[in-house]
Amino acid sequence: MAQDRVEAVERALTVLEAFDVDQETFTLAELAQATGYYKSTLLRLLGSLARFDYVQRSRDGRWSLGSAPLRLARRHPPSRHLTTRVQPLLDRLAAETGETAALLENHGGLVECRLVALPDAALRHELRPGSQWPLAASEDPRPELPGGDMLLQALPCVPGEPRRWLTLSGPASRLDRNSEAALRAARDELTAVSEVEAMA
Structure with missing residues (x-):
């Protein structure tokens, strides 16, 4: 139902779904293309996900899944x-x-x-x-x-x-x-x- 939706949560989950492919790491541009979100929006979402270790950012700026999804699995x-x-x-x-x-x-x-x-x-x-x-x-x-x-x-x-x-x-x-x-x-x-x- 529409009233049960939380847009910010759904956006974060959309970002996580983008990692469900054979590719292991992504640039911000690749994630923007996969999700359809602006880079500024993505950075905010990725920042929140990274704080809970759902995603990680490497030194070269590429993004990958963190350890939290595996821990929950x-x-x-x-x-x-x-x-x-x-x-x-x-x-x-x-x-x-x-x-x-x-x-x-x-x-x-x-x-x-x-x-x-x-x-x-x-x-x-x-x-x-x-x-x-x-x-x-x-x-x-x-x-x-x-x-x-x-x-x-x-x-x-x-x-x-x-x-x-x-x-x-x-x-x-x-x-x-x-x-x-x-x-x-x-x-x-x-x-x-x-x-x-x-x-x-």
Whole structure:
């Protein structure tokens, strides 16, 4: 109904909708073309959205989505369900291998550590949930780890969801065939659970 509309809110949401394309960053001119708004209007809207971290402005003046949309998306029931299934598996994997176990997600040109379990070891890969780094040109999600390495197993792709990997990381000298076997077993266990849930 017309009386339920708040024009400023709808304008802000229109700006956010402009980011729902393959392009990751936008100039002010590109956003103006996508939304039909004057640049002066856009700057005010973007300023408000940036204060709540819905958008971010880089040093070169280009705009991208901030972390708030992703944070809210994690409150969606399927996302919470993923945490319930994966975190206990990561905890067990870290305890069994003595290495850092993690779930990585691909978001455009970035890889994010979604979940992590740290081993009880003095020498370990200190990885934290929310850590991000650029996705390599080869689409290899592993970060640079001087003196260390990261093993990974890709999880089956689900339409509409980001690519995900289970990983083990730590000193390169400790990652061996047993580590690889444990990671593969964890991947297979998680995949089997997902398939059973899909048929339920």
